[in-house]
Amino acid sequence: MKKLSAYHITASVLLLAFVSLSSAAAATLEPTAHDEQPRRSNVSFNDVLKVPFSKPDQRTYYGEAPIQFVERWQAVKDQSSTPVIISIHGGCWLNAYAIDHTYAMNSALREAGFEVWALEYRRVGDTGGGWPGTFVDVQQGLARIVAEFGGEQALAQRDVTLMGHSAGGHLALLAAQQNTQIVDRVVGLAAITDLSTYAQGENSCQQAxxxxxxGADATAWQAANPATMAPAQPVYLFHGDADSIVPQQQSRTYAVHDNVRLLWLKGAGHFDVIDPQSHAWLALVTQLKELSAQN
Incomplete structure (x- = not known):
């Protein structure tokens, strides 16, 4: 397991409140960041699709299906010390939502100084998608990324953040449990942390x-639910307080673990965390940089 890095948060981000539920401490950070670009809040999925992006520099397949691949955005300054982000997109586990809706986010992360690897996988509606096939794909995709770096030992020398949005956050939390040698931290963006409770809801994503x-039995439901497992690495949950797709309780419940930190994004909806043109993006990318710099 990688060494756990200490967490220090500075008052340099915009519209962010930090909450550590294990200690019941809360603080509101004063905005000090300066940015000339107009910023927005509570954006829609279609808003995100309109954001300009750069195409990935590389695509590598880990399986025989056309959607079993990983993509890479090479860092602007490609060095052995460049921090790595492995991204798992969301979309309610449905094949109606593909990896391309995170291209703007991945491009912006590359511009922010990260090497980005993004993972595509079979989803509900695809042959082999759903549980457990989707999670098998995530594991095999991660193995492919590890191989691209020359093995676990080589990747362990890098600072690695495993990040997932919504249903991708659910998959990232599960995958981190089995990849402790390569992952320094998990970042959940409006992550679904308690699948059992979430699936009892009535909105379309919850029904998904x-x-x-x-067809899963009780044992499978337990294996597929991050809420049943204490996280093996530090987890940072970013959640907009205007999110109407993933209830805030999903983050609050998971944050009872000692090594989980919950960060509320004021005025942010479900898609703000993957929108480089949002207010929330400034807070997110600033924290990602600070976390990577500490390791």
């Missing part, structure tokens, strides 16, 4: 949780 687990 039932489809994702269709």
């Amino acid at each position: 949780g039932k489809r994702f687990m269709e």
